[in-house]
Amino acid sequence: MNTSEIAEKLADFFDLSKKKRSKKHKKLLKIIAKLEDKKAGLEADLLEAGEQDESSDKYVDLSQELEVVTKLLEKARKHEKKD
């Protein structure tokens, strides 16, 4: 390793803003994973509720919630791409 590489590694090590961004990015990925799990769960519940009665309040509530979670997930993915 030459001196400029060492200097770069030291700069990376002491670069607090880079560390902070990386921490935020990891957190965002966790949030996306949680939302994806939630979406998968809601889709399964919606399927089950739909087989019983598509006009029931439960079905309507679940589809509303699925719509919202899908929107939140899209937004989270947009933020992730920006990072």
Added chain:
Amino acid sequence: MIQRMIAPLIFLIFIWFVVSNNDAKTIIAGVAIFLIGMHYMEDGFKLFSGGALEAVLERCTSTTPKAIGTGFVATAIVQSSSLVSVIIISFLSAELIGLTQAVGVVFGSNIGTTATAWLVSAFGLKIKIAHYALPMLIFGVVMQFSRHTSYRGIGSVLIGLGFIFLGISYMKEGFETLKDGLDLAEYAMSGYLGVFVYVFFGAIATVIIQSSSATMAIIITALATGQIDYINALALAIGANVGTTVTAAIGALASNKNGKRLAVAHFIFNIITGLFAVAFIYQLKALVDFLSPLLYISSSDDAMRLSLFHTIFNVIGVLIVSPFITRLVRFLETLFREEAEERGRAKYLTNEVMEIPAAALAALRKETIHLYDKSLEAIVHAMNLHRSEIFSDESIEQVVGHARPRINIDVDEVYNREIKSLYGEIIRYASITQKYMDEEGNNEIYELKLTARSIIEMVKDVRELQKNLNYYSRRHNAVTIEEYNKLRAQLVDVLRKIQQIRENEGDEEDVLTQIEVQREIVNANEIKLNREIDALIRDNKLDSRAASSLINDIGFAHSISKKLLNSASTLWVKDAQIKGLGDQYEYE
């Protein structure tokens, strides 16, 4: 006249003493430099830890043993029991920890503070410490020029350590040359008379210097240079422990009830520990003599044996008093009880909390929730409802449909009496505390200020809604009453949803999802209600006056609902990244 002259007279005598006696000047200068060092270390840890110290003190104090352990470790590292006390008092005030945990931390802190004695006896006297002090000062000052708060903090810690080492070096030098002219060891007193006298001197010295660590540093350097007898040094150390309670008591005079209660706990602990140590001083000395070889401490190293003694009697003190913490806390809670909460005054915004960012943010959040709860009362009564009905198990239709007498509430009067001044205190506190915050903290404060403003605007909106609600309820027009009941139902639905969120404490992603689902319902409802009004107008079921009132009031209800949901998002979704996924605040 005479009273006013006493302080300047004492000061002049002090100046003459310092100037006329070179050795005293060196020793006192050493103490002064040592104290400056402690001050820099404290400030340095505040900056450097970036909230880590506060996070540790908040999270690692869930049980009493953990609280004691955390108090010990935090104080030993930070080298300042007063900083740990300030943080703990602010956490107590912000209700981040309970009194039992706080007392545990204070007990642990008493053990942690003995680390200074070890620092002085193990390093300060054994090596040419001044050689290390100067490079520390140089690098510490260089780091002060950094843009990063953490590096400036590390710089302050280095400066602090440098000054502490330099102070020890001057004290040692002063005592060594003093011995040539005046041998204080000639004034050694034996027996219990000597113990009591030197305990008294130790206490007085600590009260004057306002730092038991500085007193211990003087005792250790005096002992190491043979200026005082070993037993007398042990008694001085006990006195220093007792004297520190006076320091804490003086500090607590200007404090809130939590600070005062902790000062009483500290006092009780140190008095019990002091009495125990005095009664069993010779037995403790024997214990130190037994343990020293096991810890590789030489029998001739009085300074380190004194440090061991200091740690042992504090540990024994904790072991004696900690089984009685619950009883002690029950007693403390009977003290300094405040008057019943003054209407319209803040509950959580105390000065002690202001300088500790984590605690200040928690206090502001709690106070904003307090503002929300106060405003909720006004909003609910303005709709002729009671909170017990809204949060009951009855269906919304039943809650809204009950005929009930009008609740005579003057929203303006409630706003002026209970809400406006509380809002003012939040804004003032938020503005002052911003100077102690980093960027993230400032963003959070800004959001809380906007939420507080939003809550005030809701109260003003409901005042407008109330006028027509009451007017049309008196007209007994079934169509308008039904439409107004739909507005009330929407608000009840939103309030119930928010209350569920408060009570369930689920994942913040779930909380945000619930809020956003409700937001979609509210938006869809606004469109639906407006279409219904259009249909009623077309069918001649509504006159133009009622129609215009309803359309305006749908707008007010929609605005109140959105502001309720925006407030919920700020107050109960703390993670900024999760919150940022929701809809942005919209201020009309």
